[in-house]
Amino acid sequence: MRVLVTGGAGFIGSNFVRATLGRGVDVEVTVLDYLTYAGSRSSLFALEDQFKFVEGDIADADLVNHLVSEADSVVHFAAESHNDNSLADPSPFLRTNIIGTYTLLQAVRTYGVRYHHVSTDEVYGDLALDDPAKFTEYTPYNPSSPYSATKAASDMLVRAWVRSFGVRATLSNCSNNYGPYQHIEKFIPRQITNVLTGVRPKLYGAGKNVRDWIHVEDHNSALWRVLESGEIGRTYLIGSDGELDNLTVVRLILELMDKDPNEFDHVTDRAGHDLRYAIDSSMLRDEFGWQPHYTSFREGLRSTIDWYRDNRAWWENEKAAVEARYQAQKV
Numbered sequence: 001m002r003v004l005v006t007g008g009a010g011f012i013g014s015n016f017v018r019a020t021l022g023r024g025v026d027v028e029v030t031v032l033d034y035l036t037y038a039g040s041r042s043s044l045f046a047l048e049d050q051f052k053f054v055e056g057d058i059a060d061a062d063l064v065n066h067l068v069s070e071a072d073s074v075v076h077f078a079a080e081s082h083n084d085n086s087l088a089d090p091s092p093f094l095r096t097n098i099i100g101t102y103t104l105l106q107a108v109r110t111y112g113v114r115y116h117h118v119s120t121d122e123v124y125g126d127l128a129l130d131d132p133a134k135f136t137e138y139t140p141y142n143p144s145s146p147y148s149a150t151k152a153a154s155d156m157l158v159r160a161w162v163r164s165f166g167v168r169a170t171l172s173n174c175s176n177n178y179g180p181y182q183h184i185e186k187f188i189p190r191q192i193t194n195v196l197t198g199v200r201p202k203l204y205g206a207g208k209n210v211r212d213w214i215h216v217e218d219h220n221s222a223l224w225r226v227l228e229s230g231e232i233g234r235t236y237l238i239g240s241d242g243e244l245d246n247l248t249v250v251r252l253i254l255e256l257m258d259k260d261p262n263e264f265d266h267v268t269d270r271a272g273h274d275l276r277y278a279i280d281s282s283m284l285r286d287e288f289g290w291q292p293h294y295t296s297f298r299e300g301l302r303s304t305i306d307w308y309r310d311n312r313a314w315w316e317n318e319k320a321a322v323e324a325r326y327q328a329q330k331v
Contacts, residue, residue: 002028004071006058006104007078009033011182012118014043015216016075016223021050023224032056032067033078034096042314043181058100061107068107073114073227076104081120082185083145084329087271090146097150098157105161108169115169116227117158121212121237122148123173126274129208134280135173137235144272155235162233170230172223174238175279178300179216180307184315185322187211188301191250191264192308193319195257202326205269207247210276214240215294215304222281225288239279240292249301256302
């Protein structure tokens with residue numbers, strides 16, 4: 001199989017490439033990545049002789065058509081994905097998440113290539129903190145931020161291209177990922193690297209907001225199940241029953257790093273901050289027999305802390321700039 005991975009130098013994409021090359025099957029991988037601040041070739045440095053890398057924009061129709069014409073399947077990770085950045089400037093999110101997805105859909109339509117679209121649970125909006133419900137494949141879309149609105153739009157484009165043009169596509173909406181190679185602007189790696197650099201972790205508001213955490217390796221194992229066996233046109237929700245509020249996560253990070261669990265600062269809450277995400281992944285588990293490996297968030301978080309501690313060279317040069325951006329936003 002010849003697989004084109006968009007955003008393959010980003011967090012989830014680079015872990016997917018690593019998992020794909022380690023499957024022990026005959027797969028040729030091409031990575032297309034624009035190498036924005038959130039993508040880094042160093043995430044795949046040790047594997048560079050095992051795949052083809054192309055630096056480019058998914059909204060570049062000529063480039064995308066050329067690469068798709070040489071592929072059997074496309075797995076689309078490339079996205080602008082940080083909520084704070086989407087509030088400061090939504091325009092890159094529209095170009096990458098909507099126009100980029102449209103460009104890919106036109107290409108896979110032209111060449112008859114299998115397509116999988118990676119999306120987020122944020123398209124569903126949020127749930128009340130005391131609501132026992134979870135998101136399902138049938139939950140109506142209700143995005144809260146420019147980021148989630150553009151991801152919702154891209155999902156809708158995929159569904160329309162399946163129905164109108166017969167594109168062979170599946171979709172997945174996943175809960176919050178954590179693990180190695182995640183950019184340090186994100187919640188968990190930001191707090192870990194704060195502790196490692198002697199800075200107190202930061203917590204939005206009271207920290208009551210709940211996220212449903214899944215280790216990136218579990219996300220990618222589920223993606224391969226969908227890519228190989230998913231029903232065309234279907235949406236699959238990927239989660240590992242990892243609901244925790246942000247306060248609990250910060251305190252657990254501090255505990256696992258041998259710090260006082262109260263050594264953090266509260267900062268002004270994000271505008272429109274979603275209250276709670278929760279994924280019902282029972283359809284995926286029932287159909288494919290998929291189960292997450294990291295059933296203990298504590299153990300998955302411990303291994304993630306170890307990775308950032310052991311790989312300071314991967315993130316340390318960017319740390320000051322990331323914190324300066326947050327400082328400018330007063331968060």
